[in-house]
Amino acid sequence: MILGYNTNGLAHHDPFDAVEILAEIGYRAIALTIDHLTLTPFGNTYLATRQVDLLAKTLEEAKMRSVIETGARFLLDPRHKHEPTFISPEAKGRDLRYEFMRHCIDTAQTLKSDCVSVWSGRLLDDVSAEVAMDRLVASLEPVLDYAAERNVTIGFEPEPGMLIDTMEKFDQLQQRIDAPNFQLTLDIGHLHCQGETPIADYLRRYGDRVVNIHLEDMRAGVHEHLPFGEGEIDFPPIFQALKEIDYQGTVNVELSRHSHDGPNMAKNAYDFLKPLI
Numbered sequence: 001m002i003l004g005y006n007t008n009g010l011a012h013h014d015p016f017d018a019v020e021i022l023a024e025i026g027y028r029a030i031a032l033t034i035d036h037l038t039l040t041p042f043g044n045t046y047l048a049t050r051q052v053d054l055l056a057k058t059l060e061e062a063k064m065r066s067v068i069e070t071g072a073r074f075l076l077d078p079r080h081k082h083e084p085t086f087i088s089p090e091a092k093g094r095d096l097r098y099e100f101m102r103h104c105i106d107t108a109q110t111l112k113s114d115c116v117s118v119w120s121g122r123l124l125d126d127v128s129a130e131v132a133m134d135r136l137v138a139s140l141e142p143v144l145d146y147a148a149e150r151n152v153t154i155g156f157e158p159e160p161g162m163l164i165d166t167m168e169k170f171d172q173l174q175q176r177i178d179a180p181n182f183q184l185t186l187d188i189g190h191l192h193c194q195g196e197t198p199i200a201d202y203l204r205r206y207g208d209r210v211v212n213i214h215l216e217d218m219r220a221g222v223h224e225h226l227p228f229g230e231g232e233i234d235f236p237p238i239f240q241a242l243k244e245i246d247y248q249g250t251v252n253v254e255l256s257r258h259s260h261d262g263p264n265m266a267k268n269a270y271d272f273l274k275p276l277i
């Protein structure tokens with residue numbers, strides 16, 4: 001198991017500085033949240049391509065693994081957090097998410113990332129759960145095809161407040177999707193938030209589908225990513241389960257509300273987790 005850190009907790013840092021800081025601390029992976037500063041899909045194509053190529057080289061030299069994260073808050077719509085999504089009411093919005101996904105998948109291919117992590121999005125219009133699910137499946141299918149052609153795995157993350165918020169809903173979605181590159185991003189805090197406990201049991205049950213883990217502390221019923229020790233999660237049994245299932249992927253700390261103190265937060269998290277791995 002390899003410890004990493006999500007750049008959404010280093011949102012004011014250049015990605016190359018983030019790699020250097022995380023490597024200095026001891027992290028061996030980075031979860032790259034594609035955003036305005038980091039691997040942007042916008043602007044000068046030559047510079048953007050150059051950034052991806054240089055980052056591939058930098059990661060290789062630093063022997064750091066990576067995953068691509070697609071949950072930037074205001075990248076595609078400056079006024080509405082996380083929009084548009086796979087289940088946006090307007091086809092135009094869903095198409096924009098698809099264009100963005102192609103950029104993320106191309107980036108993951110160049111960086112040889114473990115996966116591209118995605119979520120469903122929030123349902124904004126008054127359609128039935130069935131129609132919403134149809135919309136999600138129809139949006140995911142071309143993404144999975146595009147990724148499969150490039151040997152890229154998609155890690156789907158259930159997230160509180162979104163259409164797919166629990167493992168039960170993930171199971172329903174999974175039944176509708178027939179693609180070997182459709183796998184799972186498990187966020188430990190989200191499980192605790194949703195009352196899906198003991199978390200270790202979920203890890204044992206879904207272990208063979210997990211390609212990416214997000215980690216932070218959290219309180220039941222409150223979707224707020226907290227530094228370790230500020231929430232309610234008991235971490236030793238979780239690491240015990242990860243060892244039991246012989247999890248070989250990355251475990252990426254996600255403190256997206258703590259960029260103002262990013263380097264210290266990353267160091268404190270590492271010091272907390274290192275004895276557990």
Ligand SMILES: O=C1C[C@@H](O)[C@H](O)[C@@H](O)C1=O
Pocket residue numbers: 069070071072073157159187214225254256
């Ligand atoms: O709480 C979260 C915010 C999202 O933007 C992010 O993509 C996701 O990983 C998460 O857990």
